[in-house]
Amino acid sequence: MAEIEVLLPKMGESVAEATITNWLKAVGDTIEEDEPLVEIATDKVDSEVPSPAGGVLKKILFNEGDVVQVGAAFAIIGDDSSPLADDSPQDDKKTATEPTENEIEPAVVEQILEPLANGNAKNESLAVESSRFYSPLVKSIALKEGIKTQELEIIEGSGAGGRVTKKDMLNFLQNRDSAPVSVPAEPAVSQVQKAVVPVPLNTPSVPVGKNDEIIQMDRMRKLIADHMVMSKHVAPHVTSFVEADVTNIVLWRNKMKNEFLKREGEKLTFTPIFMEAILKALKDMPNVNSMIDGDKIIIKKDLNLGMATALPSGNLIVPVIHNADQYNLVGLAKKVNDLANRARQNKLSPDEIQGGTYTMTNVGTFGNVMGTPIINQPQSAILAVGAIRKKPAVIETPQGDTIGIRHMMFLSHSYDHRNVDGALGGSFVRKVADYLENFDINREI
Numbered sequence: 001m002a003e004i005e006v007l008l009p010k011m012g013e014s015v016a017e018a019t020i021t022n023w024l025k026a027v028g029d030t031i032e033e034d035e036p037l038v039e040i041a042t043d044k045v046d047s048e049v050p051s052p053a054g055g056v057l058k059k060i061l062f063n064e065g066d067v068v069q070v071g072a073a074f075a076i077i078g079d080d081s082s083p084l085a086d087d088s089p090q091d092d093k094k095t096a097t098e099p100t101e102n103e104i105e106p107a108v109v110e111q112i113l114e115p116l117a118n119g120n121a122k123n124e125s126l127a128v129e130s131s132r133f134y135s136p137l138v139k140s141i142a143l144k145e146g147i148k149t150q151e152l153e154i155i156e157g158s159g160a161g162g163r164v165t166k167k168d169m170l171n172f173l174q175n176r177d178s179a180p181v182s183v184p185a186e187p188a189v190s191q192v193q194k195a196v197v198p199v200p201l202n203t204p205s206v207p208v209g210k211n212d213e214i215i216q217m218d219r220m221r222k223l224i225a226d227h228m229v230m231s232k233h234v235a236p237h238v239t240s241f242v243e244a245d246v247t248n249i250v251l252w253r254n255k256m257k258n259e260f261l262k263r264e265g266e267k268l269t270f271t272p273i274f275m276e277a278i279l280k281a282l283k284d285m286p287n288v289n290s291m292i293d294g295d296k297i298i299i300k301k302d303l304n305l306g307m308a309t310a311l312p313s314g315n316l317i318v319p320v321i322h323n324a325d326q327y328n329l330v331g332l333a334k335k336v337n338d339l340a341n342r343a344r345q346n347k348l349s350p351d352e353i354q355g356g357t358y359t360m361t362n363v364g365t366f367g368n369v370m371g372t373p374i375i376n377q378p379q380s381a382i383l384a385v386g387a388i389r390k391k392p393a394v395i396e397t398p399q400g401d402t403i404g405i406r407h408m409m410f411l412s413h414s415y416d417h418r419n420v421d422g423a424l425g426g427s428f429v430r431k432v433a434d435y436l437e438n439f440d441i442n443r444e445i
Contacts, residue, residue: 004053005073006037017069018042019219025057037075040068041219046346055079141169220315231377235416239372240426242411244433246388248441249273250407256445264330271307271362272332274385277435278360279303279325281428288428289357290419291378297419306356306376307336309343310365317343318376320356329445363412364388370410381415383429409436 008018022039025031036048037057059076068074142152147169155172157164208214217225253268260268282289282303291298305324309317319339321327327335342348358379363371364387371384386409393406413429420428 003058003076003078004055006049006052006075006077007073008040008068008070009049010070017067020062020064020066020068020074021046022064023060024048027057027060029057031055031057031077042350047350051077053077138164138166138169141166141173145169145173147172218313218315220313220317224316227377228374231374234377235375235380236418237372237375237414238417238420238422238425239412239414240422240429241370241413242429242433244409244411244436245393245406246409246436246439247407248439249436250388252439252441252443260333260445264334266334266337268333269336270385270388271336271360272329273439274362274436275305275307275321275324275332275336275360276329277432278358278383279305280435281431282358283325284431285424285428287424288381288415288420290380291357292380292416292419300357302357304355304357306359306379307339308359308361308373308376309340312344317348317353318356318359319343319348319352320354322355358382360385364409370412372412373414375414375416380420381413381425381428383432384412384414386410386412 018040019042020038021041024036024038031037031051031054033052033054034050035054037051038049040047040049055077056079057075058078060074061076062068062074138152141147151172152164155164155168158168249270253270253273257268260266286299286301287297289300289303291300302323303325304320304322306318306320309319311317319342321332321335321339324332324335339348339352342352356376356379359373359376359382361371361373361382361384363373363384367387369386369389371386373382373384375382388407388409390405391408392403393408395402395404395406411429411433413425413432415425415428417425
């Protein structure tokens with residue numbers, strides 16, 4: 001058989017690269033078709049890549065810890081008759097890490113959650129505004145060597161379409177100190193433009209005492225941290241609160257949960273009931289289901305509802321129910337249970353954790369009565385549901401007001417004030433509460 005290049009497959013619309021975390025085979029090992037070859041990690045999910053054919057692993061082009069572009073070759077498979085290649089990925093990474101014209105679109109790279117280069121050694125922003133595309137490898141070299149954006153712009157690229165390659169970067173660095181560099185002056189920037197350009201943050205130094213414990217962040221925690229800081233930097237957050245009487249829902253669920261488990265083989269939690277109310281409110285107020293692209297507001301017609309899920313590791317992941325409004329309550333309950341279980345077992349596919357247009361998080365799971373959730377960019381809003389508690393409340397009746405024990409819950413709605421004003425954001429969470437309070441206690445399922 002001819003030698004076959006094993007290419008990193010596409011793993012979702014916004015996933016442009018992956019990190020090799022563990023080789024399951026060594027050079028010279030026999031491998032069957034569809035047998036797992038390597039374990040990879042993306043900014044979305046961890047997974048295995050199966051072998052596209054049976055044969056012998058002839059060459060490994062990337063070591064563990066290396067970053068591989070989608071569509072790039074990372075291993076070679078052949079038969080026993082062909083000689084084994086030198087098991088050293090270093091010489092091949094000059095070309096393997098550089099995407100060709102058809103491998104990856106620049107727009108896809110810009111959607112990656114974790115920026116590979118967000119500044120240089122002098123704390124200046126790197127390629128914040130540029131019409132040129134720079135691969136993650138080029139950006140990482142620029143970050144490491146302290147190359148400014150203006151310097152990158154004047155480097156002549158020898159790659160496809162004039163793109164700057166690793167070779168171009170090394171040649172530039174070799175001649176950088178021996179020849180003067182003419183850096184073009186920065187164009188004039190208006191006060192408004194300056195306000196929206198990301199500014200690198202100077203974090204304070206932390207004193208470490210002899211009794212302190214130092215824990216290195218894992219990859220997912222780093223991604224979460226970067227994403228949260230980015231969201232707070234990009235979107236002016238506003239949070240509106242409403243307290244809802246969910247007594248009817250509590251009584252109905254207590255009445256139906258055993259029958260539901262016996263009939264459907266699934267637990268009936270409060271989450272799908274809350275989701276149903278959110279979806280109804282999103283249909284009433286579609287502008288909440290939107291995103292901002294520059295100076296444009298994109299109203300998303302699909303209702304893809306994310307559900308924040310805590311993992312055993314202490315990290316957080318957000319599985320997405322695509323077209324959630326097309327499910328009835330039974331379908332939502334089964335989907336919620338399935339996604340939550342597979343999330344905790346690290347068995348979600350990349351498509352199941354992207355494409356969300358609105359997110360719900362249940363802080364009541366941890367005994368919290370309310371919260372101020374951070375928007376899951378590029379969405380415009382997120383709703384937190386708090387713990388359900390019995391409280392004395394005023395009950396209005398035709399015969400007059402009375403005091404009774406009711407099941408009450410706070411809803412916390414955080415939204416992007418750039419496109420969701422207080423009237424819309426506050427009215428939305430009130431609408432969700434109305435749907436919850438008017439739940440039919442005699443409903444059949």
